[in-house]
Amino acid sequence: EDNLDLYKYKCYLKTASLIANGCRSVASLSDRRLADEAEQFGREIGIAFQVVDDILDFVSSPEELGKPGGGADILAGIRTAPLILAARQSARLRRMLEEGTEDCEEIVKIVVAEGGLEQARDVANLHAAEALKAVEGWKES
Numbered sequence: 355e356d357n358l359d360l361y362k363y364k365c366y367l368k369t370a371s372l373i374a375n376g377c378r379s380v381a382s383l384s385d386r387r388l389a390d391e392a393e394q395f396g397r398e399i400g401i402a403f404q405v406v407d408d409i410l411d412f413v414s415s416p417e418e419l420g421k422p423g424g425g426a427d428i429l430a431g432i433r434t435a436p437l438i439l440a441a442r443q444s445a446r447l448r449r450m451l452e453e454g455t456e457d458c459e460e461i462v463k464i465v466v467a468e469g470g471l472e473q474a475r476d477v478a479n480l481h482a483a484e485a486l487k488a489v490e491g492w493k494e495s
Contacts, residue, residue: 358438358477369407370400391488398485405478408434409471412462423457435477437461440470480486 356404366374377396381388410419411434427434433451441447447464455461463469 355422358435361433361435361438365401366397367402369404370397373397373400373403384386388492391492394488395485398481398488402478402485405435405474407482409436409474409478410464412436412471425462428458428461429456435474436465436470438470439473439477440465440468443468 374393374396378389378393381392389491392398408427411425416422428437435445437451444464447461447468450457450464451460
């Protein structure tokens with residue numbers, strides 16, 4: 355399924371909501387008027403963080419990550435940004451995913467060849483930029 359919006363919503367639920375609510379809580383203690391901006395910052399930076407974490411699944415070993423990696427998400431059937439974005443470029447990859455192929459090594463090769471990692475980095479960078487925009491009016495403390 356090619357649904358980057360659904361993926362980002364899952365990123366919010368899995369990671370970004372914790373960061374967003376933490377940022378909102380801290381801002382509320384300081385200045386309630388900043389709470390919405392702080393929450394937006396946390397949401398966007400949390401999504402960026404999760405996208406980068408999902409990129410690492412393609413380029414790092416479990417030993418390097420300290421958790422399952424090396425395609426663990428692929429084997430678990432989890433569609434992350436690099437996979438979703440590469441599948442947009444590759445009919446072969448889409449077919450492999452539809453058929454439930456478990457050739458993780460070949461899927462990783464296709465994701466890399468189709469630019470899925472770079473496109474996912476672009477998504478992460480976009481969300482990081484949005485996070486900074488959310489707090490650009492804040493004065494330094």
